[in-house]
Amino acid sequence: MSIKGTIRKRKGLPLLLHATGWLILFILPQFLIAGGLFKDSRTTTVILFNTFVFFVLFYVNYLWLVPRLADKGRWFSFIILAASLIVIMGLASGEFYERLFTPPPEVIERMREEEQRTPHSDDRGRRRGEGMALYNFFITSFLVSGFAVGLRYAESALRKEEEIKELEREKLNSELALLKNQVSPHFFFNTLNNIYSLIEINQKDAQEAVLSLSKMMRYMLYESEQGNTKLSHEIEFMKGYIDLMKLRMSDRVRLTVSWPSEYDDLDLPPLLFIPFIENAFKHGVSYQSNSFIEISLSQEKDLIFFVARNSVSAANTGGPQTVSGIGLENVRKRLALLYPGRHELKIDEQESVFSVKLTIKTQPPGG
Numbered sequence: 563m564s565i566k567g568t569i570r571k572r573k574g575l576p577l578l579l580h581a582t583g584w585l586i587l588f589i590l591p592q593f594l595i596a597g598g599l600f601k602d603s604r605t606t607t608v609i610l611f612n613t614f615v616f617f618v619l620f621y622v623n624y625l626w627l628v629p630r631l632a633d634k635g636r637w638f639s640f641i642i643l644a645a646s647l648i649v650i651m652g653l654a655s656g657e658f659y660e661r662l663f664t665p666p667p668e669v670i671e672r673m674r675e676e677e678q679r680t681p682h683s684d685d686r687g688r689r690r691g692e693g694m695a696l697y698n699f700f701i702t703s704f705l706v707s708g709f710a711v712g713l714r715y716a717e718s719a720l721r722k723e724e725e726i727k728e729l730e731r732e733k734l735n736s737e738l739a740l741l742k743n744q745v746s747p748h749f750f751f752n753t754l755n756n757i758y759s760l761i762e763i764n765q766k767d768a769q770e771a772v773l774s775l776s777k778m779m780r781y782m783l784y785e786s787e788q789g790n791t792k793l794s795h796e797i798e799f800m801k802g803y804i805d806l807m808k809l810r811m812s813d814r815v816r817l818t819v820s821w822p823s824e825y826d827d828l829d830l831p832p833l834l835f836i837p838f839i840e841n842a843f844k845h846g847v848s849y850q851s852n853s854f855i856e857i858s859l860s861q862e863k864d865l866i867f868f869v870a871r872n873s874v875s876a877a878n879t880g881g882p883q884t885v886s887g888i889g890l891e892n893v894r895k896r897l898a899l900l901y902p903g904r905h906e907l908k909i910d911e912q913e914s915v916f917s918v919k920l921t922i923k924t925q926p927p928g929g
Contacts, residue, residue, distance in 0.1 A: 800836065819857050843872075852873075
């Protein structure tokens, strides 16, 4: 999903979540305090009226004041307008409350009789009750406004975090595509050089090499472009590459290859091991002296173990193999992007032997 798609998904209020919040946090407790759900129509109407007042306070803050003022750092204006809104809503709701919820005539008559019997104490009790109701209103209003600010900021933080993750995913995909496109030309450049050399030596072997290369190109152009591939497919690709390289090898080169007889066909990125194999043939084959190449791959549950060892001939000791060409450097970057914290790459370069040991944990922790 793109960043715009993510933003569109998060736009608008999650209605069900908000409705559930109002029911659990505000409406239900009031009914319970009143002595039961829908005890009488007047109690129900009063509770719904109170809820509507705080509903307006919440969403004016949530939808207008916070995004237009608080989010832009205009806190002084926000506090003034939020406080003014509370006062206006308090006065308006009080006025409407007296008109909408006038006590029944018998209650009014009883209140007058009580006032006549104890005028002073009843007046003090009424003022004390009105003061407590006003106090409760302002406290609840400030809590509702504060909750609107907190919820808006929490959602904004989650949205920004999702945007950052989406950007990181897009950056990762772009870098992986670039790195894989660098591997392909490098591989074909070396392979075509081998075929060119075979044409003059053995045309039949050159034809077989072209056929093998066409199969490998089909794998790289079609299957590997789909994203991850299967371990079995990658093994077949490596076998084809090694068979192609063997066409030019002399009897002086001892080649040892080991593949797992049984394994779980795990998903993994394509062309991950080829740079190591290519490097081994490039630096390990000598036409003047005996040399060797050893390649092995094994798998245990979600762990893959790959080893490539080769001799270092005198003709190839001009520089460190770890920085020759772009193949090994690319695989370092790919591993860091694809398996951060889930791989171990050990490269040991000695005077006569060069070895690579790679361990990959294909499943993330808890996966």
